[in-house]
Amino acid sequence: MINFLYEANAIKDILVEIRRELHKNPEIDRNLKYTASLVEKYLKQYSIDYKRYDNCGIIAEIGKSDKIVALRADMDALEIEDLKDKPYSSIKKGLMHACGHDAHTAIQIGAAIILKKYESKLNGKVRLIFQPAEETDGGAKDMINFGALDNVRAIYALHVDETLDTGVIGVKKGLVAAASNPFKISIFGKGAHGAYPHDGIDSIYIAAKVIDGIQGIISREVAAADSAVITVGKIHGGTAANAVARNVDIEGIIRTVGDDLRQFVLSRFKEVVIDTSRIYRGIAEVDIFESYPSFSNDDILFNDFIKFVGDINEIKLIEIQKPGMGVEDFAYYTKLVPGLYYKLGCRNVEKGIVHPAHGSYFDIDEDCLALGSATQTMCAFNYLNSHK
Structure with a gap:
């Protein structure tokens, strides 16, 4: 031998x-x-x-x-x-x-x-x-x-x-x-003077609600015994400290273990982003990219x-x-x-x-x-x- x-x-x-x-x-x-x-x-x-x-x-x-x-x-x-x-x-x-x-x-x-x-x-x-x-x-x-x-x-x-x-x-x-799905979110609002936010649609405020909402998928919709992570790694919006931002871009990664969980999280992710933006009068575009399964x-x-x-x-x-x-x-x-x-x-x-x-x-x-x-x-x- x-x-x-x-x-x-x-x-x-x-x-x-x-x-x-x-x-x-x-x-x-x-x-x-x-x-x-x-x-x-x-x-x-x-x-x-x-x-x-x-x-x-x-x-x-x-x-x-x-x-x-x-x-x-x-x-x-x-x-x-x-x-x-x-x-x-x-x-x-x-x-x-x-x-x-x-x-x-x-x-x-x-x-x-x-x-x-x-x-x-x-x-x-x-x-x-x-x-x-x-x-x-x-x-x-x-x-x-x-x-x-x-x-x-x-x-x-x-x-x-x-x-x-x-x-x-x-x-x-x-x-x-895990499987990997990079994502990019673009949130569009309406610019305005920072002293009169009611005249605009604050995309940064919407972005904060969106980020909070997508983390709720993990903490409240995925079983504790299952494995999923959503990480926001990059956010950019606004051009001036005294102005309501017209748009915000958010980038990050979704990690899931198992095909069924992957499909569920990706579907809910889109829903939460789009619906949350709509509630606050904004518009969201969501791109989720295929990566390693x-x-x-x-x-x-x-x-x-x-x-x-x-x-x-x-x-x-x-x-x-x-x-x-x-x-x-x-x-x-x-x-x-x-x-x-x-x-x-x-x-x-x-x-x-x-x-x-x-x-x-x-x-x-x-x-x-x-x-x-x-x-x-x-x-x-x-x-x-x-x-x-």
Whole structure:
């Protein structure tokens, strides 16, 4: 029996080197030329077949068969300033791997190296998806259009988690992550002198009522056991301190878990905004934009994962009890094939690695890299050897 953790630890120095090189050179969205070239370098070095696409995404394959399991890694960084004082801190001002996608890419390359070494023992084919634009508008959709899921029977992905200690893996049964719907509201009233508000229709006053009203959807119309959030993140209105504002623009985000709840909240959101504005003699325009859907882990893949990962002494496996309100474009894959998404602990208090993702001091305990590569490799081998 192959000891995948031993194999991953044997290439740990390579994984750390890759991760640090990527961390120093973050790229965003689909502009990942350096990142993709680094991935290509290792795929070529280990004679792994692949194809690179115009969006800088890469699809590689190891093994032979129509029986295919996929592993996915996202590669893009964020527009965040890196304030860490480390040798591998970002050299690109305003850009940073603040969510750990550099680690995901290194882990995926590590899994590829191990899978290639034991290619003859694969009872099928592993497809490795290196994906751009998870942080922006869903590069998963690009990769699906390029055929990433053609004939794929299941797909796995991980995400580093700074709330879990290194050595801990967390997995959620059922619903995993929220759906996201950005919104923009434009409220139109009538301008007037601030001393004579009765001559106008105060759009700022209406906006205050609207904001209060939409929060009432969450506090009074969504069951306490369900998960939904409405956040107003941006508001702009008025041009002078002594004038009634003619119009106000409001922007924010709606997060919901589960398709039924999503449809209910979106419907009520529009009603509350439009009707509240009308009550106070204003007019509202509401634009709600489609973004990532919520998704669930497949029950069969979840049960398998619990069994084969739970038997590994070096891993502390925990079951996550609640879905997260963050979003993840892995959802687009799971709409088409069974999928499993899990969290890889990367926190280490003794090393000072405690800072939150999407923050300027985010870092990972690089001891998690080998564990991630080993686990992803085990997912592929287990699926191909235990499913017909």
